[in-house]
Amino acid sequence: MPHADSAYIPSGLSKAQFWEHVYGSLAALLDGQRSWVTNLANASSLIYNSLLAYEPYFGAGERQVNWCGFYIESSLFPGPRITSTAEPEANKNTSRLLLGPFCGMPACQLINTTPGKARGVCADAFLKRETLLVPEVDAYPGHIACDSASKSEIVCPLIVRTSDGKDVPVGVLDLDCVALSGFDETDKVGLEKITALVVQACDW
DSSP, rough: GGGGGGGGTTTTHHHHHHHHHHHEEEEHHHTTOOOOOHHHHHHHHHHHHHHHHHHTTTTTTTEEEEEEEEEEEEEGSSSSSOTTTSSGGGGSSSSSEEEEEEEEOOOEEEOOOOOOTSSSSHHHHHHHHHHHSOOOOGGGGTOOOOOOOOEEEEEEEEEEEEETTTEEEEEEEEEEESSSSSOOOHHHHHHHHHHHHHHHHSSS
């Protein structure tokens, strides 16, 4: 089957059935590949395009999901630690998330996750290690506005269970919608199952 066919959505699916379908398609797409860069690229594309094709709830209209992608803990990236050239030297050792594979408009590259200095939904979900469902982003304290069209957001942390039984966050899956209250508890359940699949499919 062509890889692009993974994003095909049958008609008549309930939202719960939709997420089960996306989960099954993603599991097949990730099978045999352990690179987190490759897997996150395909995951963001599959989720984004599946949502655009799901007309009852999302699609390309007034409830469109306009961004879907990942932010990853900076220590997982190879090479020197990436920092902003405009950032004061004293602040260059802060904990941060870096922009990873995504679909949508260009987004902010760095998100500070240093406790006490962190801001935004992604940073909070990462630090709290829990999914955050935000019905109105403009009302969220410290919200980082990458796209003024975004009105609601859901962010799921990527949690890796280490060999000694510790839960370690390695990043987040972030989705934006152009409608207020664009996501609900059914989306939360579906996306949390998908993030668990992604975590298990990758070598971190």
